[in-house]
Amino acid sequence: MLRLEVKNLNKNFTIHTQGGMKVKGFENINFSVKNGEFLSLFGPSGAGKSSILKTLFRTYNTTKGEILFHRDNKEIVDISKASESEILELRHAEIGYVSQFLQVLPRVSAVDVVAQQLIFKGEEQTSSRQKAKEMLAYLSIKEELFDLSPLTFSGGEQQRVNIAKGIIAPKSLLLLDEPTASLDKNNTMKVVEKLKELKKQGVAMIGIFHDLEAMEMISDNIYKLKRVN
Ligand SMILES: Nc1ncnc2c1ncn2[C@@H]1O[C@H](COP(=O)(O)OP(=O)(O)OP(=O)(O)O)[C@@H](O)[C@H]1O
Numbered sequence: 487m488l489r490l491e492v493k494n495l496n497k498n499f500t501i502h503t504q505g506g507m508k509v510k511g512f513e514n515i516n517f518s519v520k521n522g523e524f525l526s527l528f529g530p531s532g533a534g535k536s537s538i539l540k541t542l543f544r545t546y547n548t549t550k551g552e553i554l555f556h557r558d559n560k561e562i563v564d565i566s567k568a569s570e571s572e573i574l575e576l577r578h579a580e581i582g583y584v585s586q587f588l589q590v591l592p593r594v595s596a597v598d599v600v601a602q603q604l605i606f607k608g609e610e611q612t613s614s615r616q617k618a619k620e621m622l623a624y625l626s627i628k629e630e631l632f633d634l635s636p637l638t639f640s641g642g643e644q645q646r647v648n649i650a651k652g653i654i655a656p657k658s659l660l661l662l663d664e665p666t667a668s669l670d671k672n673n674t675m676k677v678v679e680k681l682k683e684l685k686k687q688g689v690a691m692i693g694i695f696h697d698l699e700a701m702e703m704i705s706d707n708i709y710k711l712k713r714v715n
Pocket of ligand 1: 499509510511512529530531532533534535536537538
């Protein structure tokens with residue numbers, strides 16, 4: 487079943503500090519993703535990969551084109567034209583975004599950062615924390631760090647906490663912007679294994695990987711972009 491259809495999507499940036507100068511983000515993007523499928527965006531630096539993901543999540547507005555999201559209730563919403571409140575509802579319930587960087591409040595422990603995602607979905611606290619610990623351990627976070635704020639963790643540790651947070655309670659569509667950028671091979675492969683489990687659960691995913699082996703292992707389809715400028 488289809489989850490997302492992107493039709494003739496274009497994005498220009500207007501640089502207001504440069505007298506309204508236009509910069510091309512990307513143009514004529516067309517793809518679709520089904521439930522349980524992983525689509526990778528691939529292309530040179532500056533081709534527009536991150537900007538596409540941000541446009542799908544509506545962090546950026548669309549210049550031209552359609553982003554048709556098929557909701558769990560079978561309704562179809564055009565993300566490029568939906569109201570702010572519809573977008574907030576979609577982000578809350580159906581679309582997740584995992585960036586390279588962890589953003590958390592100070593003084594919340596790594597376990598709680600991850601467990602909160604399950605608690606938001608209505609799962610009970612004790613089992614949520616237990617599952618969060620298992621996910622952190624799987625991603626090689628040392629147990630002595632579990633109860634500390636991840637703000638003091640290394641770059642790679644923060645990224646693993648971020649992935650744990652992003653995938654423990656997956657929504658129907660998951661957007662992944664270089665989630666393994668600063669991970670070693672072993673941890674990258676562990677993340678790939680987890681993403682394969684999500685595919686089996688029917689989660690549709692669109693991702694950017696700089697590790698080509700990881701990209702080949704996880705992708706059902708690869709959308710190749712050329713530099714537009
Ligand atoms: N917020 C922004 N304001 C202005 N221009 C932007 C903005 N975000 C991206 N761009 C421009 O859009 C183009 C595509 O950038 P984007 O970051 O999407 O590329 P990318 O393929 O993800 O590159 P990389 O692989 O280096 O991360 C670039 O020319 C960039 O300068």
